[in-house]
Amino acid sequence: MNDSQWTLQDAQAAVDEWISQWEEGYWPPLSNLARLTEEVGELAREINHTHGAKPAGDDEGASRIADELGDVLFVVITLANSLDVDLDEALQSVLSKYGVRDAHRFTPKKS
Amino acid sequence: MNDSQWTLQDAQAAVDEWISQWEEGYWPPLSNLARLTEEVGELAREINHTHGAKPAGDDEGASRIADELGDVLFVVITLANSLDVDLDEALQSVLSKYGVRDAHRFTPKKS
Amino acid sequence: MNDSQWTLQDAQAAVDEWISQWEEGYWPPLSNLARLTEEVGELAREINHTHGAKPAGDDEGASRIADELGDVLFVVITLANSLDVDLDEALQSVLSKYGVRDAHRFTPKKS
Amino acid sequence: MNDSQWTLQDAQAAVDEWISQWEEGYWPPLSNLARLTEEVGELAREINHTHGAKPAGDDEGASRIADELGDVLFVVITLANSLDVDLDEALQSVLSKYGVRDAHRFTPKKS
Numbered sequence: 001m002n003d004s005q006w007t008l009q010d011a012q013a014a015v016d017e018w019i020s021q022w023e024e025g026y027w028p029p030l031s032n033l034a035r036l037t038e039e040v041g042e043l044a045r046e047i048n049h050t051h052g053a054k055p056a057g058d059d060e061g062a063s064r065i066a067d068e069l070g071d072v073l074f075v076v077i078t079l080a081n082s083l084d085v086d087l088d089e090a091l092q093s094v095l096s097k098y099g100v101r102d103a104h105r106f107t108p109k110k111s
Numbered sequence: 112m113n114d115s116q117w118t119l120q121d122a123q124a125a126v127d128e129w130i131s132q133w134e135e136g137y138w139p140p141l142s143n144l145a146r147l148t149e150e151v152g153e154l155a156r157e158i159n160h161t162h163g164a165k166p167a168g169d170d171e172g173a174s175r176i177a178d179e180l181g182d183v184l185f186v187v188i189t190l191a192n193s194l195d196v197d198l199d200e201a202l203q204s205v206l207s208k209y210g211v212r213d214a215h216r217f218t219p220k221k222s
Numbered sequence: 223m224n225d226s227q228w229t230l231q232d233a234q235a236a237v238d239e240w241i242s243q244w245e246e247g248y249w250p251p252l253s254n255l256a257r258l259t260e261e262v263g264e265l266a267r268e269i270n271h272t273h274g275a276k277p278a279g280d281d282e283g284a285s286r287i288a289d290e291l292g293d294v295l296f297v298v299i300t301l302a303n304s305l306d307v308d309l310d311e312a313l314q315s316v317l318s319k320y321g322v323r324d325a326h327r328f329t330p331k332k333s
Numbered sequence: 334m335n336d337s338q339w340t341l342q343d344a345q346a347a348v349d350e351w352i353s354q355w356e357e358g359y360w361p362p363l364s365n366l367a368r369l370t371e372e373v374g375e376l377a378r379e380i381n382h383t384h385g386a387k388p389a390g391d392d393e394g395a396s397r398i399a400d401e402l403g404d405v406l407f408v409v410i411t412l413a414n415s416l417d418v419d420l421d422e423a424l425q426s427v428l429s430k431y432g433v434r435d436a437h438r439f440t441p442k443k444s
Binding site: 005006007008009011014015018028029030033036037040043044047048050051052062065066067069070071072073074076077079080083084085086087088089090091093094095098100 | 116117118119120122125126129139140141144147148151154155158159161162163173176177178180181182183184185187188190191194195196197198199200201202204205206209211
Binding site for chain 2: 366370
């Protein structure tokens with residue numbers, strides 16, 4: 001049972017609820033984009049440490065990469081919300097482009 | 112009813128199924144990261160066209176931004192899969208860091 | 223003889239002269255940053271094609287990488303100009319940080 | 334007098350001399366690219382702090398932006414060296430593409 005698993009729409013709604021607490025609300029698109037660039041940069045550092053030529057010599061790499069991927073996803077969701085983009089639709093559209101027919105009805109095997 | 116909505120886990124499984132068709136499978140982390148950099152760059156171009164100082168003068172901006180966000184999300188999922196990262200957990204962890212208590216049980220309002 | 227070689231200051235002045243022709247002048251910092259993100263993305267695509275997991279199968283890779291590096295440098299110079307940053311000083315400062323003493327007087331061997 | 338100003342070629346030679354001290358030498362292209370992504374991310378953070386929606390509330394912004402631009406330039410030079418790209422030629426080529434005729438002989442006004 002995956003009752004506690006979020007859909008992409010749940011995730012977008014949760015981020016929206018969190019941001020809606022703050023008076024300033026969503027940042028302008030170019031500021032959110034700069035933040036995405038910053039977070040992708042932090043992900044790059046961790047991946048380079050763990051899988052590239054910049055060895056970190058510690059065992060925390062995998063966990064830090066997961067954290068950075070979470071941060072990147074959070075900003076992607078924030079940017080999507082601020083621009084009224086439905087990420088489920090956007091992902092289905094990519095999958096269709098890659099030849100996954102009728103992606104929305106396609107039932108993935110559960111991992 | 113959100114029956115046709117994917118969870119993040121569904122999305123990861125669908126991308127995995129798609130990639131598993133190909134003999135080469137997942138790219139190494141630094142190659143997937145380079146692809147993420149490429150897709151974020153395409154998103155940057157579209158956001159700059161539509162919301163920045165590089166006006167495109169057309170009405171397709173919103174739709175192209177949605178496509179580029181879908182591409183970015185696809186690569187984030189691919190990278191997560193290749194590194195055994197559960198994006199639902201990673202997102203919950205970010206939300207906890209930001210002070211959303213018990214995020215996994217938190218019920219977002221449906222949009 | 224390097225008479226025809228530009229200093230970093232020449233390069234900044236040349237880009238300034240080029241941009242000063244246009245009525246809109248320099249873009250705001252976040253727009254120039256988005257353009258840098260876009261150009262780094264194009265560089266990433268070419269490096270991935272030629273040195274990564276996304277093989278392009280052609281012989282033009284090196285030349286396209288040089289072009290993309292030129293585009294990245296052009297935007298770095300543009301951003302520096304728009305923010306009144308002297309790139310020669312900025313580079314000396316990095317080299318000092320890395321332990322190159324008295325970098326400004328240091329005479330590099332000519333390649 | 335600009336006697337102490339470096340040409341782009343001097344800058345490439347200085348970085349090469351610095352890197353040649355170390356046994357590991359240049360990183361592979363995808364690792365250097367990841368490092369460029371990391372440094373552009375740090376630049377994005379500073380620009381967002383000072384010119385965007387993420388106000389830092391301090392007076393050090395300009396100096397930190399200069400430092401980050403220096404770091405970005407250093408990695409661009411490193412990447413160019415590792416791939417045998419002459420940045421002066423690459424920049425001339427960009428300027429030609431943008432319509433600056435005979436850029437190499439063009440004498441910029443000194444700032």
